[in-house]
Amino acid sequence: MAPERGLDLVSRRADSPLPEGSGPCPFCPGNEHLNPEEIAVAPDGDAWGVRVTPDKRPLLRIEGDPERRAAGMFDVMNSIGAHELVADTSDHEVAWADFPRAHMIRLLEMYRARTVDLRGDRRFRHVFVLKNHGAAWSRYVHAHSHVIATPFTPKRLEEELAGAREYHRMRERCVFCDQLSEEIRAATRIVARNDEFVTFTPFASEYPYEMWIAPVKHAADFGTITDAALAPLADLLVDALARLRDALRNPPYSVVLHAGPLDGSDRAEFHWHWEIVPHLGHELGMEWATGIFSNPVPPEDAARLLVAARPMPG
């Protein structure tokens, strides 16, 4: 429950996109006093290029104990975890799709540093990076993202892990590695690739124009990505979002990093990856009602459109 996040919910309906707030932008240089508790900054010359602070209305709070307890027949616990807010850039206008390579590398370095730092808190099991762009429910235009650490395994990760473990138990291979091999072999859903990473629209994906970016070589822990791999990853992330923008007229989108279990478990089974979905306003009722996803754009068609949208990177 996050009541402090719902104050203006009814006035913020999807059919009435929020006008940008009238106050000063909390992510712009000069307004740092609006988020005084700095967690980390990455310099860009004499100024900051990326800046991390606690979220002021956190979904998960860093202090305290989960205090699992009963409430009648129900179970409750406190929302313990980390919820950090990242100013992705000091530039109020520029989106990820237009980030220079050097700046995207700087941001990825920060996500790696936050992953490593949060691993030091033994309560936490998983780290996510979540980026929302342009949706009516984003309050700020200035590019920002969330770093979230959880002391439990959230449901979607649990499903991913359960499938990966079962597959590994049967075949002693990483299911993501096998999937990547199959995608590269079939070649009908590849959007872009370089020596280290591949961008693809997964087989039978749940959402139209859903893309994944994953290391071609097995890697379970984003926190251990090498310096040398940051540039090729930055290239494909910027490329994927530029393709979305060009192919689908700058849609709102969400991006998530599933960074791998922090405690090093499932090292053979898991494979870190980024997932990207545009928000295209397709029917959500069926998914909510039944859990059946209906994707109106086969990933093979999506890949063709995304490939055609712009030249290959590099």
Add this chain to the structure above:
Amino acid sequence: MAPERGLDLVSRRADSPLPEGSGPCPFCPGNEHLNPEEIAVAPDGDAWGVRVTPDKRPLLRIEGDPERRAAGMFDVMNSIGAHELVADTSDHEVAWADFPRAHMIRLLEMYRARTVDLRGDRRFRHVFVLKNHGAAWSRYVHAHSHVIATPFTPKRLEEELAGAREYHRMRERCVFCDQLSEEIRAATRIVARNDEFVTFTPFASEYPYEMWIAPVKHAADFGTITDAALAPLADLLVDALARLRDALRNPPYSVVLHAGPLDGSDRAEFHWHWEIVPHLGHELGMEWATGIFSNPVPPEDAARLLVAARPMPG
């Protein structure tokens, strides 16, 4: 994959609600030739009051075999099932929230009749009724709904059933019955009730203003609802949607009936119920990224607002 449903996806973005089509309304009397294959009708005097046809762009197709097979390392099957389209009324303008009691009973009778009829096809395991109202992704203003039968247990039902079975195994009681007792005892999340049914905002519900309507007495199979129970159920359904409309300025919403396993399994464990969620444009990125739901409106607050919106029914 449903490619025929995605033709105009990019032009139908949530930020540009679809203007109503220029063609004749396929649900209005006089236009029956647009959906010639009639499955069932309920009369209203000399005319029809409710009319059921196959969906022209079905998510699931009635003919054929699932033909489960491999595609490289992946598994595929044909989308077999029933997907029926219901004209909820012959009146182009009237919404469920304004249905007269007699007409809501007529519609519920039709859902019961379709459930019983689809049970005759031994391939089918579950029936759902899905109703979307007013969202940008609804192509038609005229009130309509979907009756869907699946030859498999969709994921959300599987989760509901798995929890209910585990609870029953431990306590030999229906978890929904216990939940209803607890909700009625706590009384802080009750929106409306009568002798047969109760409307409530469930403890720790996933969505803001989510409501459930369930029979107070254990009942696993909507197909066996008695004639006498139709009126009190109709009253609470209309009442709940009128409250949403009044409390939240006529939001878009979805309604689903989880009708219970068609083959009579889980008779002691399952409990049929309706679920209602308004679409308020709150943040979806976290839910998609992690499976963590963050509800900005505690159900106790939602219940208070919904109760205050209008007098109690009856």
